Amino acid sequence: MFNKKNKEAKARQASEEKARLEKVRLAEREARLALEREEQARLQQSPSLTQELGAAGEGGSWFRRGVTKTREALTQGLAQLTVGKKEISPALMEELEELLLTADMGVATTKRLLERVERSVARKELNDPARLKELLREEVESILLGAEPAERLEGANPGVILFVGVNGVGKTTTIGKLAARFQAEGKRVLLAAGDTFRAAAAEQLAHWAERTGAGFYGREAGADPSSVIHQALKKGLEEKWDRVLCDTAGRLHTKTNLLEELKKIKRVAGAVCPGAPHEVWLVLDANTGQNAIHQTRQFLKAVEVTGLVLTKLDGTAKGGVVVGITNEFHIPIRFVGLGEGVEDLRVFDPKAFAQSLFD
Ligand SMILES: Nc1nc2c(ncn2[C@@H]2O[C@H](COP(=O)(O)OP(=O)(O)OP(=O)(O)O)[C@@H](O)[C@H]2O)c(=O)[nH]1
Ligand SMILES: [Mg+2]
Structure with a gap:
């Protein structure tokens, strides 16, 4: 009973x-x-996608707008801790450490930046607190420039990019925005719906294909992701598409481990299309700060990540994570997302970015 x-x-x-x-x-x-x-x-x-993408321009002012919150936190913090100070004292260094950690530079990067300041003070190159900002900008720039991307897509037909990352970080949106960009450059782009976790995932991607004029290959929810990618690449080769952008799920129905599934997708891709995937881009949500570093470490266990995309920088004061990640992994940041619109994905420019953080 x-x-x-x-x-x-x-x-x-x-x-x-x-x-x-x-x-x-x-x-x-x-x-x-x-x-x-x-x-x-x-x-x-808006007039047209091409015009819009062209008009918005790459670089300076656009990054400035995008990282407003992070810049305000950093520059206001720096102004506060240096105001009225005549020298760079240990107490000031402690406050600086706290400020850099708050901007999510991470422990290792904060240490590197502080050491740079200490060296300059010891060599008597720096004694004016007002010059601190300039020195930090220089060091941040040199960190970011240390991971310049290698070109792997040129000459690959089709050039295949596999997008990985946990759920909700912005993989599908990034693929959509990139499809718009590549199509505007005159490349023929095929979108592959390797996220079969839920029906809406393929629908979302199909919708982007429709909007941007890209091609689409997808199957029913629950289909084997590797087999979807296999079919999509076959189509990509046979029909001579220029680029195949492969979406993947951030989670799975089955007990299969997500990272194991990615390894399998990678193997399968290489078997259909020699050298594929030519790029594996890990998408990270900048809002998650230090957690993004943890995610990077996890994904690196499964696949060789050749580039990073940092999304949602627009809404966060944790923009320092861009510096932290580059310093730790030396993986180049390819694009950054600074909004939900199709024009809000930009090629990462290390110099402009460093400038816009401290300007
Ligand atoms: N503000 C802002 N929002 C973004 C950006 N990129 C993506 N988003 C939003 O983040 C949300 C999740 O994006 P998706 O592209 O669906 O994320 P996903 O990684 O594909 O997620 P799953 O398919 O669940 O694994 C959507 O509402 C996007 O519009 C960005 O750069 N800035
Ligand atoms: Mg998605």
């Missing part, structure tokens, strides 16, 4: 949970669609 009741209660709980999850899923989908509709309306108002 008790057992039966217990079972019934459990079944009820399970079905309530299922209904709740379904509700969440629908709400998520609705919100996403609303966002896309908004973006679409915005795009339709």
Whole structure:
């Protein structure tokens, strides 16, 4: 009797949970669609994707706007800790350490920056606190310049980029924005829906294909991700597409470990298309700060990551994580996302970025 009741209660709980999850899923989908509709309306108002991408320009002012929060935190903090000070004292160094950690530079990078300041003070090159900012900018720039990307896509037909990262970081959005960029450059882009975790994932990608004029290959939810990528690359080769951008899931239904699945995808890609994937780009949400460093370490255990994309820099004061990650892993940052719009993905420019952090 008790057992039966217990079972019934459990079944009820399970079905309530299922209904709740379904509700969440629908709400998520609705919100996403609303966002896309908004973006679409915005795009339709603008002259054309190509013009928009061209007009916005790469570099300086755009980064400045994007990292406003981080810059304000850093420059205001620096101004506060140096105001009225005549020399760089140990107490000032302690405050500086705290400031750099707060901007999410990470422990190792903060140490490197502090050592640079200490060296300059010891050599008597630096005694004016007002010059601190300039010195930090220089060192940040040299860290960022230390990981210049190698060109791996040129000459590859098709050039294949595999996008990896945990769920919600912005993989699919980044692929959509990149498709727009490549298409605007005259390249023919095929999008491969390797995220089969939920039906909405492929729909989201198909929608980007439609918007940007890119091609699309996807299958039903639950399909084997490696087999989707296999088919997509076959199509990419046979139909002579210039680029294949492969989406992957940030989580899986099966017990298969996500990183094992990525290894398999990578193997399969190489078997269909020699040298593929030519690039593996890890997408990281800048808002997650130090957690992004942890994620990088995890993914590096499975695949050789050839580039990073840092998204959502627009909303965070943790922009220092860009410096921290480069200093630690020496993996070049390829693009940064500074908003949800199609034009809000920019080639990473180390100099302009360092400048915009301290300007
Ligand atoms: N503000 C801001 N939002 C972004 C940026 N990039 C992506 N987003 C938003 O982040 C949310 C998640 O993006 P997705 O592209 O769906 O993330 P994903 O990594 O594909 O997620 P899964 O498919 O669940 O693994 C969406 O609402 C995007 O619009 C960015 O650079 N800035
Ligand atoms: Mg996605």
